[in-house]
Each structure stands twice: as structure tokens, then as C-alpha cells.
Amino acid sequence: MRFIRPILYLLLILAGVFLLFLAYASLDNYRPEAVLAEEMEKQADILDDSTSFNLLIWNIGYAGLDASMDFFYDGGKQMRPDKHTVEHNMEGIKRTLQPYLNHDFILLQEVDKHSKRSYHLDQYASIQDQFKDHYSFFGKNYDVFFVPIPLKEPMGKVESGLMTLSGPYPLSVERHAFPGNYSWPMSLFMLDRCFLVSRFALAGNKELVVINTHNSAYDDGSLRAGQMNHLREYLLSEYEQGNYVMVGGDWNQTPNGVEPHLPDHLFDT
Numbered sequence: 001m002r003f004i005r006p007i008l009y010l011l012l013i014l015a016g017v018f019l020l021f022l023a024y025a026s027l028d029n030y031r032p033e034a035v036l037a038e039e040m041e042k043q044a045d046i047l048d049d050s051t052s053f054n055l056l057i058w059n060i061g062y063a064g065l066d067a068s069m070d071f072f073y074d075g076g077k078q079m080r081p082d083k084h085t086v087e088h089n090m091e092g093i094k095r096t097l098q099p100y101l102n103h104d105f106i107l108l109q110e111v112d113k114h115s116k117r118s119y120h121l122d123q124y125a126s127i128q129d130q131f132k133d134h135y136s137f138f139g140k141n142y143d144v145f146f147v148p149i150p151l152k153e154p155m156g157k158v159e160s161g162l163m164t165l166s167g168p169y170p171l172s173v174e175r176h177a178f179p180g181n182y183s184w185p186m187s188l189f190m191l192d193r194c195f196l197v198s199r200f201a202l203a204g205n206k207e208l209v210v211i212n213t214h215n216s217a218y219d220d221g222s223l224r225a226g227q228m229n230h231l232r233e234y235l236l237s238e239y240e241q242g243n244y245v246m247v248g249g250d251w252n253q254t255p256n257g258v259e260p261h262l263p264d265h266l267f268d269t
Helices: 004-027 083-100 123-130 222-240
Strands: 035-037 055-059 105-112 135-147 156-166 172-177 194-202 206-214 244-250
Touching: 004 135, 055 083, 055 244, 083 123, 105 123, 105 206, 105 244, 123 135, 123 156, 135 172, 135 194, 156 194, 156 206, 206 222, 222 244
Parallel strands: 055 105, 206 244
Antiparallel strands: 035 172, 105 156, 135 156, 172 194, 194 206
């Protein structure tokens, strides 16, 4: 009996610590409004509606998902490589972006601001500094004080999101929340998916709507289905108003009817 009692006390302490952890995570949980508008600082540029635009889309994977990465969510054991590799990857990302300094729009996903997985490098500021002639906007979709998995090397603090760079200055920029999420308590440690809408004034009282999106991954498909329906309704509404729309991002799915021949980690259709 004297051996059982200390074990019970230890289990109670551990259970209490775990409950306190969940309570703090719940209180600290990032709960953005359905629509968050960026405060605009100057008058929007007016674009010719016959102009051709250049657009680049890239999920940079927080500079951690290179070929050597044994990623936890893909069945591996890692959430990040060593610091030197992340820094090396980030330099490679910037070199890859260098030829596109004159592109009108750059839509990036998984850009970290202050995350353990990328050794707290401010990737947003680094890319922003590279594109000095562009305006940059951020749509946060991941803000967790501590992600406890994998247990041997937890992901820890994460602050990350979408980055839209534009040559012209927009009329408005809004973060739109996607509907649905994982159930509690898993939702406390997962992304709050969104799409970032940048509106640009066109001659003739129309608008160009540029959308940066990053849809859910690793769910049973129901979250993505809800997100696609939500986005579809939004796009149709813009189209019916006579606006031009461009959408780019990481969809985490293949287009309908496409069956990629990959050795493993097939995308959901």
C-alpha cells in the first residue's frame, strides 16, 4: 500500500498539470473574427483593366520541409531539421524568389514569424526586406503557444501564416476565416485556416480580387469540402458583381479528375 500511494499522488499531479495545460491553451486559443480587415495607409493604385499580371504561388514550408525532412505528419519522426539546415533553406528560398522581384503578385504560404520549428527566424520580415518595392500583407493562420507533438521533440511555439506581396497598392486586404475545425482539444493546437483577400481598383469601377489560400490537410476530407464550398460561394459572389478574380495557394488536394502517379503520400482527390 505504501508503494501505491506515492504512485497515485504522482498520477494525480500529472493529471492536474495536464488539465492546467489544456485550460491555459483554451484561454490562450487564437480566435480570429470571421473577417479581419487590414488598416490601409494610403490611397489605392488604379490599374488598367486590360493589363496582364504576373503571379507566383509557393508554399515555402517554413524553410523546414526539404528532401531530408522526415516529417511527423507524413508518418516520420521530425518537425524540424537542425538550425543550419533551416537557415540554408531560407537562403535558398530567397535565391529562388530573386528572379521574380518584378512580378505583380507573390502568394506564399507557411511563412513563419516567430516559431520554434524555424528557430524563431522572422521569415516574413526577411522576405519583406527582399521585396522592397512591394507591399506586403500577412494572414495569420497558426498561433499556438505550445504544440505538444511529437512527444520526444514537441513543435512548441508557432506563429505562421499567409504572405501576399503586391506591386500595386490595394484598396483593401481582408483575412477571411474558413468554416469548421477539428474538435476540442485537438483544435487548440491546429491551424485556423483562412484565405487572404486583396482588392485592387481597376479603371471602369471594377475590381481585381487576388486571393491567397491554404486549405486543410490531414483531415478526412470534410474540412476541405466545407472550405471549398465556402470559397466557391465567395468567388461566385465576386464574379456576379463583375469583378476579376485570381486565386492561388496550397489546396492540399488534386483537381477533380486528376490522378497523380506518386510513389507515396498521395494527395486527396
